[in-house]
Amino acid sequence: MMVRVIPDTLGAGHFAPPAHGRVVQSIRAALAIGFAILAYGYLSLPDVRPLRSANPSSTAFMNLRDEEARRKGQQPRHVQRWAAYNHISPELKRAVLSTYGLVRLTTRADEYLGLALGLL
Numbered sequence: 001m002m003v004r005v006i007p008d009t010l011g012a013g014h015f016a017p018p019a020h021g022r023v024v025q026s027i028r029a030a031l032a033i034g035f036a037i038l039a040y041g042y043l044s045l046p047d048v049r050p051l052r053s054a055n056p057s058s059t060a061f062m063n064l065r066d067e068e069a070r071r072k073g074q075q076p077r078h079v080q081r082w083a084a085y086n087h088i089s090p091e092l093k094r095a096v097l098s099t100y101g102l103v104r105l106t107t108r109a110d111e112y113l114g115l116a117l118g119l120l
Helices: 021-041 060-071 090-119
Strands: 005-006 015-018
Touching: none
Parallel strands: none
Antiparallel strands: 005 015
C-alpha cells in the first residue's frame, strides 16, 4: 500500500491513506451499517410461530377497545368467534387485501419519493 506524507503546520507530517483507500473504507462502512440495520430489523420482529397452532386470546386492537371502555366506566366484554378462511365473505377478504395493498403502495411511494429527493 502506498502512503503519502502530508506536511502539517509544524512540519513533522502525518500519514494519510490514498484516496481510493478512503472510498473502500466508505463502502465497507456503508455495508456494515446496512447489515446492522437489517439485522436489527430482523431481530426485532415478533415470533409468530405459535400462531400456527393456537389462536391469540386477544389482540392489540381488542386491548385498545377494552381500555377505552374502562375509561368510560364500562365493563369490557369480548364476543369472539373464529371462522375458517373459506367461511369469510369474498367482499371482506377483498376489502382487507386492498387496504393492505394501499398501505404498502403508500409506504413504497413514500420510500421512492424520499429516495428521489435524496438523490437531488
